[in-house]
Amino acid sequence: MAAATGICAVLLAILAAAPSARGLGRDEFPPGFLFGAATSAYQIEGAYLEDNKSLNNWDVFTHTRPGGIRDGRNGDVADDHYHRYMEDVEIMHNLGVNSYRFSISWSRILPRGRLGGVNSAGIAFYDRLIAALLQKGIEPFVTLNHFDVPHEMETRYGSWLGAGIREEFDYYADVCFRAFGDRVKYWTTFNEPNLFTKFAYLLGEYPPNHCSPPFGACNSGNSRREPYVAAHNILLSHAAAVNNYKKNYQAKQGGSIGIVVAMKWYEPLTNRTEDIRAARRALSFEVEWFLDPIFFGDYPREMREMLSANLPKFTPEEKKLMQNKVDFIGINQYTAIYARDCISLPCNIMTYEGNAMVLATGERDGVLIGKPTAFKGYYDVPQGMEQAVKYVNERYENTPVYVTENVLYDLVPFFRVLATER
Numbered sequence: 001m002a003a004a005t006g007i008c009a010v011l012l013a014i015l016a017a018a019p020s021a022r023g024l025g026r027d028e029f030p031p032g033f034l035f036g037a038a039t040s041a042y043q044i045e046g047a048y049l050e051d052n053k054s055l056n057n058w059d060v061f062t063h064t065r066p067g068g069i070r071d072g073r074n075g076d077v078a079d080d081h082y083h084r085y086m087e088d089v090e091i092m093h094n095l096g097v098n099s100y101r102f103s104i105s106w107s108r109i110l111p112r113g114r115l116g117g118v119n120s121a122g123i124a125f126y127d128r129l130i131a132a133l134l135q136k137g138i139e140p141f142v143t144l145n146h147f148d149v150p151h152e153m154e155t156r157y158g159s160w161l162g163a164g165i166r167e168e169f170d171y172y173a174d175v176c177f178r179a180f181g182d183r184v185k186y187w188t189t190f191n192e193p194n195l196f197t198k199f200a201y202l203l204g205e206y207p208p209n210h211c212s213p214p215f216g217a218c219n220s221g222n223s224r225r226e227p228y229v230a231a232h233n234i235l236l237s238h239a240a241a242v243n244n245y246k247k248n249y250q251a252k253q254g255g256s257i258g259i260v261v262a263m264k265w266y267e268p269l270t271n272r273t274e275d276i277r278a279a280r281r282a283l284s285f286e287v288e289w290f291l292d293p294i295f296f297g298d299y300p301r302e303m304r305e306m307l308s309a310n311l312p313k314f315t316p317e318e319k320k321l322m323q324n325k326v327d328f329i330g331i332n333q334y335t336a337i338y339a340r341d342c343i344s345l346p347c348n349i350m351t352y353e354g355n356a357m358v359l360a361t362g363e364r365d366g367v368l369i370g371k372p373t374a375f376k377g378y379y380d381v382p383q384g385m386e387q388a389v390k391y392v393n394e395r396y397e398n399t400p401v402y403v404t405e406n407v408l409y410d411l412v413p414f415f416r417v418l419a420t421e422r
């Protein structure tokens with residue numbers, strides 16, 4: 001969702017501002033319900049080398065691979081939020097949102113990782129932003145990592161492929177808890193690590209552009225193994241940060257901490273047992289991949305069966321590290337989709353669901369699963385969101401669930417106009 005996150009942000013805000021247009025009133029939601037907008041640092045901040053920020057993986061990717069993002073675009077200026085955040089907060093205030101989910105740019109806070117100093121100008125920027133939000137009664141909902149790492153992490157560890165990055169992330173999270181935790185009550189460690197690792201190490205479409213046949217022809221990578229190694233290091237980085245927060249900050253700061261996963265809802269394409277299993281497997285490769293280890297200490301059985309030795313194992317110490325559960329789960333829910341089995345019938349597996357041997361399709365017997373949207377492969381399926389929320393809440397011990405991203409698809413063309421105007 002790299003390309004779409006900024007979009008959903010504004011749309012959620014519009015939903016909050018004009019619920020009556022949808023036949024739904026704000027007072028039909030419980031008191032304290034958070035209506036929000038969501039963004040990510042790289043997609044909106046710009047100021048890519050200002051105030052001692054270092055290059056991150058996306059800066060390098062967009063500058064060295066023109067076309068890495070459509071039309072050769074990059075985030076050098078983006079929405080210029082770094083300079084125009086006051087206007088952006090004012091817009092959100094006028095729309096009536098009461099929470100704002102944004103991510104912190106790691107390379108702004110620790111340009112050289114834990115071996116360099118904390119960049120006080122980076123801290124000062126987020127201090128100003130948080131102050132502006134609180135002044136308008138908007139709750140900051142802060143993501144520590146939304147796909148971006150200082151470039152130095154790439155050169156030093158191979159970013160998420162190297163175990164050394166866990167200590168780096170733990171340190172970075174600690175700096176953020178200490179600097180902002182007196183005001184930030186909602187933390188999430190990672191945004192969509194399940195989607196990021198697939199795009200970065202399976203399909204090769206995000207930095208560091210790793211993949212291998214049949215998934216693609218990148219200069220390096222192993223699509224059957226690397227996504228799982230990266231995920232393993234992300235899970236252990238997450239666990240280290242959660243432990244630290246719970247042990248050293250939560251009691252005095254009174255906040256909560258969670259993780260956000262991308263979550264398509266998979267329906268079997270047919271009633272064949274194979275397709276029913278395929279839908280199960282797709283879900284398992286989508287969310288249980290990350291949430292099962294956090295809640296139950298290990299990867300789901302379906303993944304172990306399919307991936308065998310390519311799926312890393314947790315040592316007993318690592319399982320122990322993961323015993324501190326999250327306070328909430330965030331799901332980014334954009335679509336429901338049909339799942340077709342690719343073990344019993346041949347299909348194109350060079351896709352997001354390929355390693356699960358599943359083909360995702362929006363169409364059954366010529367009928368689409370929901371209203372098509374401006375995003376290819378995404379359909380408007382309200383019941384899918386209901387099922388997804390219920391599934392996560394029930395499987396994971398009744399843990400509170402936030403829908404941390406979605407899109408009110410009818411308004412996408414409207415948003416495009418707004419984006420063009422700026």
Ligand SMILES: *[C@@H]1O[C@H](CO)[C@@H](O)[C@H](O)[C@H]1NC(C)=O
Nearest residue numbers: 050051052053119120121122
């Ligand atoms: C950037 O770093 C340099 C060298 O440490 C320092 O002199 C300068 O004040 C910093 N700039 C900002 C805006 O903090």
Ligand SMILES: *[C@@H]1O[C@H](CO)[C@@H](O)[C@H](O)[C@H]1NC(C)=O
Nearest residue numbers: 267268269270271272364365
């Ligand atoms: C699957 O079976 C159920 C129950 O018999 C039925 O309602 C449903 O329409 C069937 N779905 C498909 C895709 O055939």
